[in-house]
Amino acid sequence: MSIMKKVKELDLQQTELTKQELLKREELIRRLIKSKNNNLKLFNLKPNA
Amino acid sequence: MNEQLIIGLFALLGAIVTGAFSVYKVRVERRVSQVEKKAKANKNLMNENQILEQIVPALERKDDALDKIAEILDNILCAQNLTSQQLKGMNLILQNRCQALELVQAFQNLLENYQRHDKLESLSEDDLKDISEITEKVVKTFEDNKPKE
Numbered sequence: 001m002s003i004m005k006k007v008k009e010l011d012l013q014q015t016e017l018t019k020q021e022l023l024k025r026e027e028l029i030r031r032l033i034k035s036k037n038n039n040l041k042l043f044n045l046k047p048n049a
Numbered sequence: 050m051n052e053q054l055i056i057g058l059f060a061l062l063g064a065i066v067t068g069a070f071s072v073y074k075v076r077v078e079r080r081v082s083q084v085e086k087k088a089k090a091n092k093n094l095m096n097e098n099q100i101l102e103q104i105v106p107a108l109e110r111k112d113d114a115l116d117k118i119a120e121i122l123d124n125i126l127c128a129q130n131l132t133s134q135q136l137k138g139m140n141l142i143l144q145n146r147c148q149a150l151e152l153v154q155a156f157q158n159l160l161e162n163y164q165r166h167d168k169l170e171s172l173s174e175d176d177l178k179d180i181s182e183i184t185e186k187v188v189k190t191f192e193d194n195k196p197k198e
Contacts, residue, residue: 004073007080014087021094028101035108039115 122139 003077004080007077007084011080011084011087014084014091017091018087018094021091021098024098025094025101028098028105031105031109032101035105035112038112
């Protein structure tokens with residue numbers, strides 16, 4: 001396998017990893033906002049958009 | 050003459066090969082640099098996600114605790130069977146409401162005490178007046194804590 005091919009393969013792996021981590025981050029942030037809005041709702045405060 | 054031509058051709062060929070390899074090397078290095086940047090960014094992303102993975106479930110557990118508190122508080126307020134001392138305690142605890150677990154514990158204690166206390170009818174007029182005043186203070190505390198729009 002040529003060096004360039006190996007580097008391209010590594011690049012693809014990292015890109016895939018970035019996608020997975022960003023999806024994970026999105027899910028965590030969604031849960032964080034839900035938690036915050038629940039608390040605000042519980043104390044009769046206006047939830048964030 | 051022929052020898053010089055052959056030497057010249059070999060030199061040209063050598064220069065072409067060297068040039069081509071140099072271009073290839075630069076391209077590979079550039080690509081490797083990009084991959085390194087991506088790997089570094091991914092590492093940061095993963096570390097941050099790991100921190101969030103610890104924080105978010107803790108906050109969700111706190112949410113559950115707060116829901117439980119709200120339910121207990123509802124039951125207590127529906128029963129309207131509080132002493133002024135209990136309301137003072139609640140007010141103090143609500144001021145430190147971030148400490149959700151302590152709140153749950155405090156309200157559970159409050160509920161246990163509640164079962165041992167006399168009914169509302171047994172309270173004097175002064176006690177009822179105290180309760181009314183402290184309830185107003187609790188409501189005012191919440192209103193003061195509302196964020197500005």
